[in-house]
Every structure is written in C-alpha cells, then in structure tokens.
Amino acid sequence: xxxxxxxxxxxxxxxxxxxxxxxxxxxxxxxxxxxxxxxxxxxxxxxxxxxxxxxxxxxxxxxxxxxxxxxxxxxxxxxxxxxxxxxxxxxxxxxxxxxxxxxxxxxxxxxxxxxxxxxxxxxxxxxxxxxxxxxxxxxxxxxxxxxxxxxxxxxxxxxxxxxxxxxxxxxxxxxxxxxxxxxxxxxxxxxxxxxxxxxxxxxxxxxxxxxxxxxxxxxxxxxxxxxxxxxxxxxxxxxxxxxxxxxxxxxxxxxxxxxxxxxxxxxxxxxxxxxxxxxxxxxxxxxxxxxxxxx
Amino acid sequence: xxxxxxxxxxxxxxxxxxxxxxxxxxxxxxxxxxxxxxxxxxxxxxxxxxxxxxxxxxxxxxxxxxxxxxxxxxxxxxxxxxxxxxxxxxxxxxxxxxxxxxxxxxxxxxxxxxxxxxxxxxxxxxxxxxxxxxxxxxxxxxxxxxxxxxxxxxxxxxxxxxxxxxxxxxxxxxxxxxxxxxxxxxxxxxxxxxxxxxxxxxxxxxxxxxxxxxxxxxxxxxxxxxxxxxxxxxxxxxxxxxxxxxxxxxxxxxxxxxxxxxxxxxxxxxxxxxxx
Numbered sequence: 001x002x003x004x005x006x007x008x009x010x011x012x013x014x015x016x017x018x019x020x021x022x023x024x025x026x027x028x029x030x031x032x033x034x035x036x037x038x039x040x041x042x043x044x045x046x047x048x049x050x051x052x053x054x055x056x057x058x059x060x061x062x063x064x065x066x067x068x069x070x071x072x073x074x075x076x077x078x079x080x081x082x083x084x085x086x087x088x089x090x091x092x093x094x095x096x097x098x099x100x101x102x103x104x105x106x107x108x109x110x111x112x113x114x115x116x117x118x119x120x121x122x123x124x125x126x127x128x129x130x131x132x133x134x135x136x137x138x139x140x141x142x143x144x145x146x147x148x149x150x151x152x153x154x155x156x157x158x159x160x161x162x163x164x165x166x167x168x169x170x171x172x173x174x175x176x177x178x179x180x181x182x183x184x185x186x187x188x189x190x191x192x193x194x195x196x197x198x199x200x201x202x203x204x205x206x207x208x209x210x211x212x213x214x215x216x217x218x219x220x221x222x223x224x225x226x227x228x229x230x231x232x233x234x235x236x237x238x239x240x241x242x243x244x245x246x247x248x249x250x251x252x253x254x255x256x257x258x259x260x261x262x263x264x265x266x267x268x269x270x271x272x273x274x275x276x277x278x279x280x281x282x283x284x285x286x287x288x289x290x291x292x293x294x295x
Numbered sequence: 296x297x298x299x300x301x302x303x304x305x306x307x308x309x310x311x312x313x314x315x316x317x318x319x320x321x322x323x324x325x326x327x328x329x330x331x332x333x334x335x336x337x338x339x340x341x342x343x344x345x346x347x348x349x350x351x352x353x354x355x356x357x358x359x360x361x362x363x364x365x366x367x368x369x370x371x372x373x374x375x376x377x378x379x380x381x382x383x384x385x386x387x388x389x390x391x392x393x394x395x396x397x398x399x400x401x402x403x404x405x406x407x408x409x410x411x412x413x414x415x416x417x418x419x420x421x422x423x424x425x426x427x428x429x430x431x432x433x434x435x436x437x438x439x440x441x442x443x444x445x446x447x448x449x450x451x452x453x454x455x456x457x458x459x460x461x462x463x464x465x466x467x468x469x470x471x472x473x474x475x476x477x478x479x480x481x482x483x484x485x486x487x488x489x490x491x492x493x494x495x496x497x498x499x500x501x502x503x504x505x506x507x508x509x510x511x512x513x514x515x516x517x518x519x520x521x522x523x524x525x526x527x528x529x530x531x532x533x534x535x536x537x538x539x540x541x542x543x544x545x546x547x548x549x550x551x552x553x554x555x556x557x558x559x560x561x562x563x564x565x566x567x568x569x570x571x
Contacts, residue, residue, distance in 0.1 A: 006394075009393050009394065009395060010395040010396060012389070012393060012474055013389040013393040013395035013398075014389075014395065016385040016386060016388055016389035016393070016474075017385070017386050017389045017390075017401060019381075019382035019385065019386065019441055019442050019443050019444075020382060020383075020385075020386035020405055020442065020443030020444075020449060021401070021443075022442050022443075023382075023408075023439065023442030023443035024404055024405070024408055024443070026423070026442065027416070027420065027439055027442060028408050028411055028416075030419070030423075031416035031419040031420050031423075032415075032416065033419075034416070034418075034419025034420075034422065034423070035415065035416055035418065035419050038418065038419060038422070045425075092310075092313070095306060095309065095310050095313075096310060098303070098306050099303045099306075100303060100306050100307040100310055101307050102307075102311075106310055106311070106314050107561070108553075108557060108561075109314045109317055109318055110314065110317055111560070111561065111564070112317075112318070112321075112550070112553060113317065113320075114564075115499050115503075115549050115550075115552075115553050115560065116321075116503075116546045116549045116550065117502070117503045117520065117521050117524075117545050117546060117549060118503060118505060118521070119505060119521045119522075119524045119525050119528075119542075119545065120324070120521075120524060120542040120543075120545040120546040121320065121546070123324075123524070123528055123538060123539075123542045124320045124321075124323055124324040124327075124539070124542060125320060127323070127327070127535065127539075128320065128323060132338065133335075133336050133337070133338050133340065135323060135340050138338070138339055138340055141339075167317065167320075170317075171564045171567075171568070172568070174561055174564045174565060174568075175564060175565060175567075175568030175569060176568075178565040178568070178569055179568075179569060182569070213568065213569060216568070217568055220568075223410070223412060226412070227412055227413070227414045229414070229505065229506055230505050230506075233505065233509075233525075234505070234525055234528070248414045248506075251414070251417070251418070252417075252506070252509075255417075255418050255421075256421075256509075256510060261418055261422065264418055265418050265419070268414075268415045268416070268417075268418060269415075271412075271414075271415060272412065272415040275412050275415075279410070
C-alpha cells in the first residue's frame with residue numbers, strides 16, 4: 001500500500017510538472033543545442049543548412065565591421081542604465097520614504113511608465129529628443145544652452161535611449177521603497193541613541209540591510225538591459241553609425257532581415273557567453289560588498 | 296519642529312517636481328494628439344493646442360485600425376494569462392506538496408531557467424516552428440505560456456504554497472478530495488492575491504511584447520497594437536498628429552488596467568524584487 005501510494009505520488013508529481021518540463025526541454029535545452037549546432041552552419045532558410053565549422057566565428061571576430069559596435073554599444077547601454085537606473089531608483093525610494101504628503105499617489109506616478117507599451121512611449125520620447133523642434137532642446141535653450149542632436153550623435157544616442165529606459169523602470173523604485181520600509185525602526189533608533197546622524201544611519205543600517213535586495217535587482221536589471229531591443233528597433237534602427245546596434249537588434253537584423261540564420265546563431269552564442277560573464281563578474285564581486293544577515 | 300515641517304514641505308515639493316517630469320511624456324503625447332501638424336512643429340513649442348483637434352483620432356483610425364489590433368492583442372494575451380496561471384500553479388503544487396524522486400534536480404532546473412536570457416534562443420525556436428509550418432500566426436506566441444509559465448512564477452507560487460499548513464490538505468484528503476481538488480478548491484483561493492499579481496503582470500508582458508509579434512506575425516490584419524503602431528510610424532513618419540493619436544490609443548488600455556489593479560501591481564512588483 002505504502003509503495004503504491006508513493007508510486008502514485010511520483011506519477012502525479014510528474015503529471016503536474018509535465019508542462020514545465022516540456023517547457024524546459026523545448027524552450028531551454030533543445031534551443032541551446034540548436035543555437036550551438038546552427039552556429040556551425042550557413043543557412044539562408046531557403047536551402048538546407050550546410051556545415052561550415054567555425055567559419056562564422058572566424059568571420060565575426062576578424063571580418064565583421066558591425067560586431068565590435070554591437071558589443072561596445074550594448075555594454076555602454078547596460079552600464080549606463082544599470083548605474084543611472086540604480087541611483088535614480090534608490091534616491092527616489094529614499095525621498096519617498098521621508099515624511100512627504102501623497103506618497104502613495106507619487107509612487108504610482110513613478111511606477112506608471114513601467115507598464116505602458118514601450119513603442120508608444122518610444123514614439124513620444126523620440127519626438128521630445130528631436131533636434132530642431134524637441135521640447136528637451138527647448139528646455140536647454142531656456143537655460144542658455146545649445147541644442148543637442150540627441151539621437152543623431154554617436155556619443156549621445158545611447159544615453160538618450162538610456163534615460164528613456166531608466167524612466168520606464170519605475171518598478172525598482174517600488175522595490176527599494178518596500179525594502180526601506182521593511183527596515184526595523186529599532187535599528188535606526190539605536191544609531192540615534194549612539195549619537196549617529198542621518199549619514200551613519202544610511203551607511204551602517206540602511207545600505208547593509210538592503211545590499212541583498214540591491215544585488216538581486218542590479219543583476220536582474222543588467223540581464224534585462226543587456227537584452228535591450230525596442231529602443232534600437234523603434235527609434236534609432238541601430239544608428240547613427242551603428243552606435244545603437246545593440247546585440248539583440250543585431251541578431252534580429254542578421255537573422256530575420258538578412259536571412260543569415262547560421263551567422264545570427266553564432267552571434268547569439270557569443271552574446272550568451274557575454275551575458276554569463278558579466279553576470280558572473282557582478283555576482284562574484286558581490287561578496288565584498290554584500291551583507292548577509294547572521295554573518 | 297518648525298524646521299522639520301519646512302524640510303518635509305521642501306522634500307514633498309522636490310518629489311512632486313520630479314513626479315511631474317515623470318508624467319510629462321504622457322502629457323506631451325496627449326497634448327500633441329490634439330494639435331495640427333503645424334502646431335506640433337512649432338518652435339518654441341506650445342504647451343496646449345490653440346484649437347483642440349479631436350478629428351485627429353478618426354483620421355488616425357482610418358489607417359490604424361485600433362479595434363482590430365486590440366482584439367488581436369487580446370487573442371494572444373488572454374489565453375497566455377490562462378496558460379501561465381494554470382501550468383505555473385500545477386508545477387508549484389508538485390514542488391511544494393509532493394515528495395518524488397529527483398525533486399531537487401527538477402527544482403534547480405526550473406529556477407535556473409529564470410536566468411536564461413530568452414533572446415539568445417529566438418532563432419532555433421523560430422526554426423522549430425518553421426519546421427512545423429506554424430511560424431506565421433499566434434500559436435508560437437501563446438504556446439510558451441502553457442509550458443510552465445516561467446520559472447519565476449513557479450517559484451513565487453511555490454513559496455506561497457509552502458506557507459499554507461499541510462493540515463488543510465490532509466483534512467481535505469480524509470474527506471475524499473483528490474490532488475486536483477485540493478489544489479484548485481483549497482490552496483489556490485488562499486494564494487489569490489499572488490495569482491492576481493501574476494495574472495496582471497503576465498497580461499502586461501504579453502500586451503506590450505514587441506519582438507514576439509515581430510517575428511511571428513507578418514500579415515497586417517493579424518498585427519498587435521504595438522506592432523501596428525511601429526508600422527504606422529514607419530509608414531507615416533511625418534504625420535505626427537495621427538501618430539500621437541495612435542500612441543495615446545496604444546497606451547490607454549494599459550493605463551486603465553493599471554489604475555484598476557494598482558494595488559496588485561504594487562504588491563506584485565514588491566514580491567518580485569524582495570522575496571526572490
């Protein structure tokens with residue numbers, strides 16, 4: 001009785017898990033093998049793929065004038081959005097955590113951009129950034145500065161798209177605010193009793209207690225931002241001069257627009273390694289600045 | 296005391312100011328959608344239209360069939376939300392409540408898949424659907440939702456199911472309830488707030504998806520709102536009054552949904568960032 005009950009349990013468990021396991025097989029494992037296999041082929045999609053060994057990788061690293069742009073622009077975008085985004089979210093959360101009126105409503109305002117369709121938001125931002133008629137340049141004129149071609153210059157295009165992206169990640173403000181509100185008052189009061197000021201509270205209580213939350217959200221944000229696609233696709237089309245030719249957009253263009261599926265797979269694979277290395281690097285340095293409760 | 300009030304008022308003022316900057320793009324979109332093209336291109340820019348051009352909306356609708364796109368987007372989104380809720384709670388139940396061989400391995404794989412960057416595998420997955428002759432249509436967009444609903448949702452449901460005492464399951468079991476009834480009638484109602492959050496976020500993710508429809512939908516009459524808007528802008532790049540009106544229409548449903556389900560959105564995002 002006991003063993004057949006256990007066998008039934010096992011069967012039931014795997015039936016409940018069947019969709020998730022199929023997902024793992026068909027949407028994670030097989031595609032990874034697929035991307036490795038396809039990266040060794042030349043495949044236009046019309047004829048069957050032909051095996052060409054490491055030819056694609058050789059071309060990417062020696063002959064592809066776009067690939068270096070795509071690496072540096074992606075890294076530039078991810079670094080910009082993670083640093084500016086984390087600072088923005090954290091400072092706003094700190095401000096919202098003070099005694100201010102209408103906190104709930106303000107929190108909603110900052111969160112709203114997170115849920116609106118990115119294409120709609122991108123269209124209005126692109127118009128605000130416009131060089132001749134844009135309202136952002138009007139603002140610059142008002143304070144006596146010259147107009148900037150935000151989306152038309154290699155140096156400013158990525159920060160411009162980055163600011164738009166940071167704006168759209170209001171979710172991090174909500175997360176950090178909840179984290180701040182979860183800090184026990186007693187800890188902060190203890191610092192006060194010891195004669196500490198606001199900086200001491202921040203440095204010795206708030207920051208260490210929130211460091212796991214910060215690490216998790218920095219990792220999430222970097223994984224998401226390395227995969228940036230919509231701004232490049234909908235606003236800059238990779239330009240000017242390939243300065244916003246972010247990896248996913250490059251893969252999309254090579255695969256789905258130029259029909260070089262083998263080559264695009266090879267780029268995807270390098271991109272995968274790239275994300276893994278960046279994520280692992282952040283994670284491994286985190287031991288130095290992370291505070292684990294109970295340690 | 297008085298100086299404390301003053302800093303509090305100052306802080307409120309500062310946050311309100313940044314808040315205004317934050318909703319400014321929405322205001323700008325709305326105000327532009329009621330202007331003539333001449334007014335939109337005016338410099339220095341006008342704050343409000345001189346005459347409100349409500350006809351921009353009907354004009355936009357002649358080339359941007361919002362109703363059609365709306366229904367198309369719903370056709371993808373609603374089944375996907377259902378699929379995510381169904382299959383992620385099933386998996387979570389097995390992981391939270393049943394002992395079975397290789398449970399730890401399965402759990403680790405499910406959670407590990409969370410870190411897998413989805414954009415890396417778009418090409419082999421597309422080729423898979425092509426081999427099945429299904430690469431043009433809604434099926435490739437909906438099916439993944441029925442394959443576990445994402446490691447993160449499974450994890451979240453599992454964590455909440457773990458907090459419910461097992462006595463409840465056992466009492467129901469003694470009364471003759473099977474596993475499906477225990478899950479659907481006893482456990483799921485108890486984690487309803489989490490399920491609502493998952494449903495809302497899944498809805499928004501599918502509703503706003505750009506890359507998926509771009510790859511799998513090629514006929515205009517099947518387009519989603521986002522894709523229709525992107526094509527509209529690409530095709531009518533200078534007719535800004537119509538583009539802005541179309542943008543307002545594309546943003547409106549998400550904003551309405553947000554204000555209806557605000558509480559669950561906020562709770563959901565807190566869960567996603569803190570409990571994981």
